[in-house]
Amino acid sequence: MSLTEEKFIELNRMACRIRTDIVEMLNQAGSGHTGGSLSAADIITALYFHKLRHNPADPNWAGRDRFILSKGHAAPVLYAALARSGYFPVGELKTLRQVGSRLQGHPDSKKLPGVEVSTGSLGQGLSMACGVALSARLDKMDTRVYALLGDGELQEGQVWEAVMLAAHYGLENLTAIVDNNGLQIDGACSEVMCVDPISDKFRAFGWDVIDIDGHDIAAIVDALDRADTGRGRQTAIVAKTIKGKGCSLFEGKVEYHGTPPSDEELKVALEEIGKV
Secondary structure (H helix, E strand, O other): OOOOHHHHHHHHHHHHHHHHHHHHHHHHHOOOOOHHHHHOHHHHHHHHHHHOOOOOOOOOOOOOOEEEEOOHHHHHHHHHHHHHHOOOOHHHHHHOOOOOOOOOOOOOOOOOOOOOOOOOOOOOHHHHHHHHHHHHHHOOOOOOEEEEEEOHHHHOHHHHHHHHHHHHHOOOOEEEEEEEOOEEOOEEHHHHHOOOOHHHHHHHOOOEEEEEEOOOHHHHHHHHHHHHOOOOOOEEEEEEOOOOOOOOOOOOOHHHOOOOOOHHHHHHHHHHHHOO
């Protein structure tokens, strides 16, 4: 493991803090996506507090790495990470989805510092990530580009066009991460439109693939570090996750894809997250 015990504990505590932010802001807003935000909390924590080169004091720093939240409906997890990183005050999280707020239901790069591109229409994020990665290479920059996709999102044909393009150009500075929680808004991915075997499909398109437990901070960090070595081609990290991870009321339940916690559910969630 490339983490010290102290750093491992620090990252796990941050993941809990981000989960707390997520359920609190969603409860305050009365709308938003609980399941997919919570399932990605450990991945986002490892990115923003271990891997990404970024500077909250200078969001447009040319030397920064780029992160694209392709599954834009999981905006709360990104907002929590940005706030905890120092891009804007943590108190602003309470304005999620309110009229006039910078924290819209999907990320808006024109309004919020730290958001690289506006996302929300599923299937488009990896294409944009490919463009950014190719641009960085042409400019001879050592920028790394990361894109987080949902597994249901892999049903979009544009994703596989981007997968093919990345392999064709050998974008070794690109890492795609799949939040493989098995559920989408209409039910299980396997029933709506099966996307398995995800890892084999990426390999067939010429990608280097790393399969991990998406809630194991050490495994996530190790995978990100391995992808960082380049190895001559682009990397897909397929992270097996649990939708709604962190609170038993939400875990593995499709009905919480786009349903916020009630006041009573919030109390339970805060108690369970606090015990981790």
